[in-house]
Amino acid sequence: MAALSRLDRFTAAMESIYGSLTTVDPHTWTPPAASGGHRGRYLWTDAFGVLNLLTMHKEKGAAAAAAATAQATTGSDRYLVLAKQLVHAVHETLGRTRDGSARLPGASDANPLGGGLRIGKLDATGPDGDGQYHHYLTIWMFALNRLALAAGEPKYNAQAVALAKAIHPKFFFGGSQASSRPRLVWKMDVDLSNPLVASEGNLDPIDGYVVFRLLQDAAEGTAKSGEESETQGRVLVDEIADYQRIMARKGEHFVSSDPLDLGMTLWTAHWYAGEPWAANLAGKCFQQICKSYLNFCSLTLFTLTCRLPFRGQQLSQPQHQAPACLP
Numbered sequence: 001m002a003a004l005s006r007l008d009r010f011t012a013a014m015e016s017i018y019g020s021l022t023t024v025d026p027h028t029w030t031p032p033a034a035s036g037g038h039r040g041r042y043l044w045t046d047a048f049g050v051l052n053l054l055t056m057h058k059e060k061g062a063a064a065a066a067a068a069t070a071q072a073t074t075g076s077d078r079y080l081v082l083a084k085q086l087v088h089a090v091h092e093t094l095g096r097t098r099d100g101s102a103r104l105p106g107a108s109d110a111n112p113l114g115g116g117l118r119i120g121k122l123d124a125t126g127p128d129g130d131g132q133y134h135h136y137l138t139i140w141m142f143a144l145n146r147l148a149l150a151a152g153e154p155k156y157n158a159q160a161v162a163l164a165k166a167i168h169p170k171f172f173f174g175g176s177q178a179s180s181r182p183r184l185v186w187k188m189d190v191d192l193s194n195p196l197v198a199s200e201g202n203l204d205p206i207d208g209y210v211v212f213r214l215l216q217d218a219a220e221g222t223a224k225s226g227e228e229s230e231t232q233g234r235v236l237v238d239e240i241a242d243y244q245r246i247m248a249r250k251g252e253h254f255v256s257s258d259p260l261d262l263g264m265t266l267w268t269a270h271w272y273a274g275e276p277w278a279a280n281l282a283g284k285c286f287q288q289i290c291k292s293y294l295n296f297c298s299l300t301l302f303t304l305t306c307r308l309p310f311r312g313q314q315l316s317q318p319q320h321q322a323p324a325c326l327p
Contacts, residue, residue: 031085035120037094037121038118043117043120043137043140046086047136048143054080057078115166117136117140118190132170134184138208141212144163145218157222181249186200205246208239212239212240213271216236252284266285
């Protein structure tokens with residue numbers, strides 16, 4: 001039996017979570033409650049689900065075109081529609097209270113993300129209870145931004161901007177320009193009224209800085225195309241400046257030896273790789289990789305015996321311009 005292609009294996013992995021994607025009617029598809037979270041939705045998992053569906057939209061369309069089949073367009077559009085359906089399901093589940101009876105405070109039918117999005121934890125309270133994570137929210141913004149670009153529908157980037165506007169003042173403290181210690185908190189409660197974990201995530205300021213810039217870049221692109229005014233395009237100037245203030249306060253970014261943290265840092269920095277701060281940060285990451293993981297056997301044993309698989313997997317992703325490790 002012939003080995004499955006990478007794309008076939010990718011599809012099989014997605015279908016293990018979201019069910020058959022090749023036979024359902026994408027326009028009526030309801031994502032199964034299988035993402036591992038409360039009421040079947042978990043924000044981190046589903047953010048990557050959206051991104052994976054966009055990858056399938058691109059790759060399967062390219063494969064069909066290369067094979068010159070009649071499904072070159074309709075076959076790839078299937079996954080774009082499925083991505084939109086998954087976005088809708090997340091907004092209608094994690095954008096509501098845990099019993100589903102109402103939207104989160106600050107949200108409305110016109111602005112469904114005005115109250116943020118729940119994590120989707122199974123427990124309502126406790127040390128691992130539900131709430132809102134800054135880094136989960138930024139990866140969801142990124143997924144919406146990519147959907148906007150893939151579909152050519154700026155409304156999804158506008159939704160991401162609305163989410164950014166809603167959550168930033170809740171996670172950001174030290175709003176006065178005179179404040180010497182602007183900072184973020186790691187986790188807020190479900191209604192964004194109180195911090196549940198007041199410490200600052202190592203990557204959260206950089207995540208916010210990069211993702212908010214990507215959202216603004218897209219909004220400015222829409223404005224230049226004539227769909228919005230130039231002023232409407234510069235939608236996150238103040239928020240981006242807040243992240244810059246935090247990064248300046250922290251100084252040299254601490255580079256963790258954690259594989260997930262290293263991989264996510266490299267991925268985040270690559271979006272603006274031509275800027276000195278990003279190039280410097282990437283260099284420090286590669287130095288840490290050489291220092292901590294030059295002995296790949298030790299890394300593999302440690303990952304298999306002590307870590308969740310997804311943490312090591314992030315570091316294994318191809319990274320741009322990896323320098324040679326010096327002795």
